[in-house]
Amino acid sequence: MPTESQLQAKRPVSASLAGPYGHPFHPILVTVPIGAWVTSLVFDIASHVVHRPGFLTQGSEWLIAVGVIGALLAAMVGFLDLFAIPAGTPAFRTALVHMTLNLLVTAAFAVNFLWRYSTYTDGGSVGLGRLLLSALSVAALGVSGFLGGKLAYRYGVRVADENTQAEGYTPGRSARDTRSAV
Numbered sequence: 001m002p003t004e005s006q007l008q009a010k011r012p013v014s015a016s017l018a019g020p021y022g023h024p025f026h027p028i029l030v031t032v033p034i035g036a037w038v039t040s041l042v043f044d045i046a047s048h049v050v051h052r053p054g055f056l057t058q059g060s061e062w063l064i065a066v067g068v069i070g071a072l073l074a075a076m077v078g079f080l081d082l083f084a085i086p087a088g089t090p091a092f093r094t095a096l097v098h099m100t101l102n103l104l105v106t107a108a109f110a111v112n113f114l115w116r117y118s119t120y121t122d123g124g125s126v127g128l129g130r131l132l133l134s135a136l137s138v139a140a141l142g143v144s145g146f147l148g149g150k151l152a153y154r155y156g157v158r159v160a161d162e163n164t165q166a167e168g169y170t171p172g173r174s175a176r177d178t179r180s181a182v
Helices: 004-010 031-046 054-083 090-119 126-155 164-169 175-181
Strands: none
Touching: 031 054, 031 090, 031 126, 054 164, 090 126
């Protein structure tokens, strides 16, 4: 039987802003910065392999910008999810570390964008410092993603309770029956 604290962490603070019960928006939104930043790192590395790397260098720069914007949107919704977790719990402490890492990674990529934007003129490959900053930022993003997975899959933050989940494993239920139960 879930405790009151567990039930509180599963319910959205605001369903219209954070997503309805069992369908949080934060995991959907984080795919934008993760995809953009990982792809920007691939472009950075590839810029050292191709003959004319300018398109990769410029593409990486704009992917970083898209990632920063996406991260800010994901963070706004993530804050709402954080407010649902009772303070003083292991889940709350994990969420604080997850949030802090994400904010640091976002700041690092914002700095990386400004660093690139202020100096991009020659169409050459990405400088080693910028590439290293991206690589370290993506590594920190991976650690943060691990913690986000721990919040959802170990602590069940914003995940439907087991009784609701069991509906999906009841033989003979139609999709319409399942939707009406939510």
